[in-house]
Amino acid sequence: MKKIPFLQPNLVKQESFSPYFSQIEKTKKYSNYGPLNTRFENRVIAENFEGRGGVLTVNNATIGLMLAISGSMRKEGRYAIMPSFTFSATPLAAMWCGLQPFFIDVDEDSWCMNESLLAEALDNLGDETAVVVPYATFGTNLNLDYYIQLHDSGIPVVIDAAPCFGSIGKQGAFSKDFPGVSVFSFHATKSFGIGEGGLLYSGNKGVIQELRRAGNFGFSEDRESVQMGLNSKLSEYAAAIALATLDAYPAKVQERQEIYKWYKEAFLSLPSLNYWKLQHTEGTIAHQFMPALCPENENSELYIKLLAADGIEARTYFSPACHQQKLFSPFKRTGMPVTDSLSGRILSLPLWEGMEKEDVHRVAGVLSKGLSQ
Template identity: 30%
Template structure:
């Protein structure tokens, strides 16, 4: 049988990209907010219901800019820490380290794997005057329930600490009320990396409904310019060029179908694996499914599945199996409270193959391999 890779990215065809890129060629305008980038802003804003959009060259820069914007606006930039969950990708912590802040890690909750609201309340109650910002994450691109998001906002507001959301894989995700991720005052940062469901190669997006923050973010991603070439802020160059903007426009044309296919594959995984003790995130149906994320019943089952899948050439892997606070680069960063849930999830985490064109036969084979390995351990 042919191998099934973990991820099989699929970008738009050159023909589809070229239909938009000709706008840049005709204008001889290839970066600095050319016709493709301007059109992309408009279409992304329309897609999200009128939110302010700033395309960026990657999401890590987007996080850096968003955190800088909110701390400048809130006057908290001279504080030491940025609170974040450890059950995330290392880029979340790396971005704030590059700004000179120290990550302050907290636990996640066990059902939806999102930043624990009680832990957030506790750390801000005890150390809020030391916290420059909270960098919440939408784990695996899935937004928490609306009440959970509201709780994060309320506790941050109570302590005068700004909130940024790293929603990297979450463009197109919806919460339990059906609301699209990114429609918020708090800046949300999305990744358009090739492996994401909305994949263009390299790229990202920062969104906000706050007009002041939108101006700051827009300026910071383009050398600090607000009007003409007057640098109002100390910014960087994080602009999205025209070729990647054209790619994003082409992705957007077929994005609803991409989401439908991936959610259908994920529903199949859930239907056939949940009865056997494998668990998915609460609210997972609204996710974008960069991969098939789940946890095994126990660590031994996870090990058996990984071994069996490797022998069958099926790309099942462990994702977030090493929390950020256990990476050497961040082992010296402070942890507030216990990491019981984070460590438990990391010991059982699995990720199943996903692709826009994953066939029915392939998804059946993935499930068979997982269940055979689990039964035979």
């Protein structure tokens, strides 16, 4: 029986990045915002963001969130408002910045933070709000206009855009021109995977300049620490892999979109899957995996076992949700009826470059037989 793994990272091959490695040997620059790192940042701004705003590479996205939150938050605030339906890195980053997560339920269709509940929380918390940290669930495009309005009203916004590099919305590249900060992940499991790394984007170049200094120990030009800082720098070797990945990325995104399309067709064509629910997404997404909700009266763990029995690996992102986890359970939150339902029913299905249509049909076939097996 052919095994179908959940994810199968497909980083660029050695022949693609070895010319860049040769340049490192010539320059003897290995870190500290080196020439390859600068070339990558310049290409991303030109090719992805139409020359608008600024970007900053980081050695991983969790550090990137910490850097962005600490540099954006209102110092008198206590709370980082965020969804509970997100990865643990989101609340952990806020806690490292000395803040308490305040968890908000999500919209039942987009699975992103419920804007009405967020507005209510902002009214109730007032000046105690330090920052708002929406998560762009599974790469979908957020209601960016709403978060621009929040930012313009004086409420700092840092978008956890971990799976969004390559996603395209009505404004163009995800979060283009957003005056706050968006944080992208380049972890090996992401569609733009380089092993480990990340990227910060802001439509405001000045914001990125401040974060760049903070990411280098808060050093001034005289190498004196003049502000709070840490070491978030990406190595030149990682930047080399990022450059090689950028060359091949459009084809990778296109293939992933085609596999996602096969899944959608399968869910629509099989009557027994009519009671399953797919996420309502906006724009073009660089899909990391295929999320789906099993019927309301069923539990995803049972389907995990059914798939495993057929040699298919699946996961349950995000179950448990953050507010259900030991570390985060004491923190304040809204009611969580939607998040609780999602976390009990969510299935994360295999999606990776090289998957064949027959693989998708096999996954859908196991799900369609359901609990009658």
